[in-house]
Amino acid sequence: AEAVVVVDPGSPVVPAEVELFQALPEGAPPPDVVVLAVKPQVAPAALAGLPALVGPETIVISIMAGTMLAELAAFSGDAITVRAMPNTPAAVGKGVTALFANGLSDDARVSIEQLFARTGSVVWLEAENQFDAVTAVSGSGPAYVFRFIEALAAAGEAAGLPPELSEKLARATVVGAAALAEADPRSPRDLRAAVTSPGGTTQAGLEALDADPGLPALVRAAVRAAAGRSKELAEGR
Ligand SMILES: NC(=O)C1=CN([C@@H]2O[C@H](COP(=O)(O)OP(=O)(O)OC[C@H]3O[C@@H](n4cnc5c(N)ncnc54)[C@H](O)[C@@H]3O)[C@@H](O)[C@H]2O)C=CC1
Numbered sequence: 101a102e103a104v105v106v107v108d109p110g111s112p113v114v115p116a117e118v119e120l121f122q123a124l125p126e127g128a129p130p131p132d133v134v135v136l137a138v139k140p141q142v143a144p145a146a147l148a149g150l151p152a153l154v155g156p157e158t159i160v161i162s163i164m165a166g167t168m169l170a171e172l173a174a175f176s177g178d179a180i181t182v183r184a185m186p187n188t189p190a191a192v193g194k195g196v197t198a199l200f201a202n203g204l205s206d207d208a209r210v211s212i213e214q215l216f217a218r219t220g221s222v223v224w225l226e227a228e229n230q231f232d233a234v235t236a237v238s239g240s241g242p243a244y245v246f247r248f249i250e251a252l253a254a255a256g257e258a259a260g261l262p263p264e265l266s267e268k269l270a271r272a273t274v275v276g277a278a279a280l281a282e283a284d285p286r287s288p289r290d291l292r293a294a295v296t297s298p299g300g301t302t303q304a305g306l307e308a309l310d311a312d313p314g315l316p317a318l319v320r321a322a323v324r325a326a327a328g329r330s331k332e333l334a335e336g337r
């Protein structure tokens with residue numbers, strides 16, 4: 101891009117080459133791409149000036165959880181409108197972004213894909229209603245993994261390790277397991293089996309992890325709750 105500007109009345113930290121505006125600039129030429137990243141609840145007030153700013157070639161990409169394309173039309177004037185659900189590992193090029201739009205030209209599709217490919221991998225959804233589940237899995241998912249690191253560190257402490265050592269081990273274990281899951285083509289199930297010696301320590305640990313209600317049931321409940329909240333946001337609650 102020739103220039104990247106951020107519009108935020110708060111005081112976000114932005115790179116030196118990025119210009120920061122307190123409010124949408126008036127009378128500026130139409131931007132190529134606009135990314136909407138405010139909370140859905142403040143969107144109506146924050147984006148009131150957007151239709152006047154964009155042109156028919158502008159691509160407006162919303163990352164707002166639960167805001168439907170039909171609602172975005174009110175904010176995006178003549179622009180091409182796209183919904184995206186990225187996640188925070190994008191900050192280190194390891195994100196995954198789900199995208200959806202109606203009737204995009206091939207050119208627009210390619211430039212949107214290239215934009216998000218800079219932050220990690222990209223998937224196109226088949227239907228907009230997949231966003232609730234996608235948001236619950238990959239949008240919120242990094243927080244579940246960080247929660248797991250916290251829990252593993254706390255459990256190590258409870259088992260007698262000094263806090264710093266336990267956190268170091270827990271963090272490095274999740275980082276290492278994630279890197280292995282990325283590099284090794286085996287399924288997560290097979291990777292798990294490779295750690296689990298019959299009758300050994302891992303098997304004992306996994307049996308406790310899966311005991312009632314068990315990790316799969318807990319994770320299912322978490323995804324159901326997050327997807328439910330995404331639906332509520334879509335209904336303006
Ligand atoms: N945090 C995450 O992992 C993800 C968040 N999202 C979506 O991104 C959006 C923002 O979420 P967060 O970054 O977590 O929230 P946040 O609260 O960290 O960021 C919101 C930003 O909007 C700014 N803001 C408030 N009023 C504004 C206005 N009138 N004009 C311009 N900027 C304004 C705030 O100063 C703040 O910097 C939400 O819609 C969320 O659904 C989507 C994918 C992942």
Ligand SMILES: O=C(O)[C@@H]1CCC=N1
Nearest residue numbers: 165235238239240241
């Ligand atoms: O918590 C949220 O609502 C946003 C959407 C996905 C991740 N964070």
